[in-house]
Amino acid sequence: MNDFTHIDDQGKVKMVDVSEKKISYRVAKARSIVHLPDAVLAKISDGDIQTKKGSVFQTAIIAGIMAAKKTGELIPLCHPLGLENCDITIQLNDENELVIDCTTSITAKTGVEMEALMGASVAALTVYDMCKALSHEIVIKETKLMEKTGGKNDFKRS
Template sequence: METKLTHLDKNDNPTIVDVSAKQVTYRTATAQSIVVLPDEVLQHLVNGELQTKKGAVFQTAIIAGIMAAKKTGDLIPLCHPLGMDNCQVTIQMSANNEVVITCTASITAKTGIEMEALVGASMAALTVYDMCKAMSHDIVIKETRLISKTGGKHDFNRS
């Protein structure tokens, strides 16, 4: 079975996807990024927050993630500019001392919001890196992936 790429026209030229015939539905997407911090950074973790000379790392990363999600249409070529209904970024430490960043975005529209959630989680992870790099360059952004999406042609949920 051949999969047709949605961002190519009949002449294989780049194009934005025409969503004019799609139904408006409530859509959500959740993405996650995981950041691994070395011990020399983790020793600055106090009451669930990393404090650096640049300020509160997780609080700044949350704001950066939301701001980036709002700009997704400007950052990703051929991505529709969307006015999100909501965007939530959460950051917590896992049992493995990894920083788990989750971005959930929602919209009532004709097109999905997965890219906004992925961009939000990614930018929050990059902000953690930027704010902590003076303490160590051994920071690893281990993975960014879609966790779930609802409201389009196909729902998705990573078990």
């Protein structure tokens, strides 16, 4: 028995057929954690970093939303989806790390986990890109699914 949904009985790659699935409201939340070195932290003022290119966090949010909408174009076996919502927040935690949360939602036959992961990831990469002139010691530590609802199985990371 094959446990992978993207591989058929002959071991060939396939797109998952969602034609028989029921439409349901689906939500996913992903998180990226970005460690910022002191040189970058020193530039945070009023909850953001301003550069000659503009607001770092606002640009990262826009980039993350754009990426989430293009997930089906970038990951070969993802279904192309018309997201109904994508919300990205960026906050500094107690360890002086950026916590980037991306929440996506849709009413559809397939979930939006990959869209949430893509949004959080690209937002983190955008922070790196806009701040790398200050330091190359920026580290994107992790990106992970935090929760998902709708569909066959719900998930919530504790």
